[in-house]
Amino acid sequence: xxxxxxxxxxxxxxxxxxxxxxxxxxxxxxxxxxxxxxxxxxxxxxxxxxxxxxxxxxxxxxxxxxxxxxxxxxxxxxxxxxxxxxxxxxxxxxxxx
Numbered sequence: 001x002x003x004x005x006x007x008x009x010x011x012x013x014x015x016x017x018x019x020x021x022x023x024x025x026x027x028x029x030x031x032x033x034x035x036x037x038x039x040x041x042x043x044x045x046x047x048x049x050x051x052x053x054x055x056x057x058x059x060x061x062x063x064x065x066x067x068x069x070x071x072x073x074x075x076x077x078x079x080x081x082x083x084x085x086x087x088x089x090x091x092x093x094x095x096x097x
Contacts, residue, residue, distance in 0.1 A: 005056070053075055
């Protein structure tokens with residue numbers, strides 16, 4: 001990942017945590033008009049995060065070839081797995097094929 005992608009990844013994770021915190025702590029945020037705006041913003045930011053992470057997985061060389069597909073599936077179906085992938089692989093330098 002480039003430095004810009006790393007910064008974006010950290011921003012997206014912080015935004016997701018802040019989104020859920022606001023939903024739990026601020027009852028006014030659960031009104032439909034506010035909820036639509038917050039959800040739309042979080043959706044756009046996290047689509048960008050998924051793009052950045054999937055690109056990193058695609059270009060990363062894993063020791064086990066099936067690891068790449070396992071990480072694709074984990075991140076696609078279980079969003080919090082990004083929180084595991086980023087420190088393990090995403091923030092480290094990779095060899096581009």
